[in-house]
Amino acid sequence: MSHWQRAAAAAGTRLGKWPALAAWVLLAFVGVTLGGRLDSVTTDEQTAWLPGDAESTRAVALAETAFPDDGGEPLIVVYARPGGITETDTAAVASDLTALSTLAAPGSDVPPPIPSDDGEALMLVVPVPPEAIAEDAVDVTLAAAKEAVAAGLPAGLDAKLTGPVAGEADFGAAFDALDGALMAVTAGVVAILLLITYRSPLLLLLPLGSVALASQLSNAIVYLLAKTTGMVVNPQNSGILTVLVFGVGTDYALLLISRYREELRRHPDAYSAMRVALPRSLPAILASAGTVVLAMLVLVFADLNSTASLGPVAAIGVACGMLAMVTLLPALLVLCGRRVFWPLVPAYDPAHQGGAAPSRLWSGVARFVGSRPRTVWITTALGLAALTIGVTSLSGGLGSGDVFTTKPDSVRGQELLAVHYPAGASQPVEIYVPAGQATAASAAVEGTPGVADMLEAETSADGSWVRLSALLADDPGGTAAENVVLRIRSNVHGVAPDSLVGGTTASNLDIDETMDHDLALVIPLVLLVVGLVLVVLLRAVVAPLLLLASVVLSFGSALGGTGLLLKALGHNKIDGTMVLMGFLFLVALGVDYTIFLMSRAREEAAVHGHRDGMLRALTTTGGVITSAGIVLAATFCVLAVMPVVFMLQIGVVVAVGVLLDTLVVRSLLVPALSLDVGRATWWPGRLARGDRAPATPVRELSRTG
CATH class of the missing domain: 3.30.70.240 (Alpha-Beta Plaits)
Known part of the structure; x- marks a missing residue:
């Protein structure tokens, strides 16, 4: 164990737990105090997303200078009656014009009703001043407008509010209504999955509480950055941040708790067990978090401000989730002792010296993969490639009526x-x-x-x-x-x-043209960064190339599967943002599980040889990595509760991609391909020059751990 690992594991020691807990009390105060203010610095104005040299952005700047008193934003009221507008309708609209004039910008008049060419509709355009549509006033303004329109509305005359003011208000309301609900639903999903995984009502409270504090801390840091640097944060990024912190934080908790529970069987007390579990879990957790953070930070090179800002926002969330899981959670676990696993408390067994007992399921998977690796990887790759055909179910042209999963009044x-x-x-x-x-x-x-x-x-x-x-x-x-x-x-x-x-x-x-530019720039950069990280971690070149190829194939199949699901849901119109965000999250998050597998395979190969090492790694990591993948997929599925199509699409593509990566790519494709390539997988590292131990027959793997 290296010196840095011992130092990093201090939070799980008898003395180290108290400073760790004290530090998190202070961080919790900061998070709770400032985290709730994040909404005050978010913006959904499209011009704030664009770079300053975009033509529409320069047009806005010119308008503010040359036409400073343009009467405000238009609130539009449409009246329609099949068969034609009646005199009674005209009189009612005239009355509404008088009432709505009180909402107009000072010095501006509401123009007379505009009749349609077919004679079946009238339209009022009310120029509303900026102060009346500010975040804290727009609801009052729209409520007053709806009340004025509803009063005296003749039977059979339909009336709807629309236009930029009503549309932006509906978009903001969709997120405002779910600010607390999103975290509550996410926490509820994570709690249920933790309860199913560990069957301990006490244990689920520790990672859940830790990740909740990490979420608040990340909100506070993002708020301070946005407030002091002018970083653009939109409601979508804020919602993704919550889900991301809960997802990756819980993943890291599962890795640590799984190792800690095993060490409790080998050590008489919680501190001794944590002294081994935390340092041995740290490399995998830090490698995972580091890969995700670096991949997210690539987004700062994007031209679209909303995309560029998601990079640091997501990186902060992942870093906070990781920090909580390697400092706060270990301190809480040793403080509670082994009784936190009640009613399935792991008993100390001095004779227990090996690793975890191999799972029958994953031993069977290892036997299957090891028996015919070439057949397995070719069949799996063809199946994933066939799934990419579902991409044809997706289409562009996401219109204003396609933004919401339901139809608000503005639509x-x-x-x-x-x-x-x-x-x-x-x-x-x-x-x-x-x-x-x-x-x-x-x-x-x-x-x-x-x-x-x-x-x-x-x-x-x-x-x-x-x-x-x-x-x-x-x-x-x-x-x-x-x-x-x-x-x-x-x-x-x-x-x-x-x-x-x-x-x-x-x-x-x-925005679309800028997004096309960002897609062409960011995707290769993300692959390059992830590839370099894999080269450093695995000390090989061939293995990273194989993994990157599997990542690209996995993303294509995930996009295809998503296309089929979204078409069934009626929301298969997408834009470039969904593709870029989906690729980023799937590459950064999905490659984590392959890192866990290949890191363990490299360790095992050094002792048991390439073939046995790969199969042993598959057997020993299968359960915990699959659990982590299911938790992450389920947390992103929470985005489906949001009434915004973009968030639904991101949730579906990440959930589908993570499940494919966990259950198919990491379990079948990568191990089988590595076995078929042989020890050249580790070229040019020393493991490529020869196995260190004789191979064990596949049938024997179920009896070794």
């Missing part, structure tokens, strides 16, 4: 608006043109296919800029609308090179 309002007006009427494309080129630019916009109508042009106070507003025929959140914006930019820049095209659809387009 229903957008659908109602699209029936009677141009679908883009709620979110016009804004084109800022130098005044001298406005006429030519206006003609270029009007002549662009996909532009349904143009609103009246506005001139800046100094007369140097003109703002043109174009209504699109397509859903402003869809791919078709983004293609129209591309054409608008091409046409306008041809006659007015200094013009800027902005608006919600333009922001979506810039």
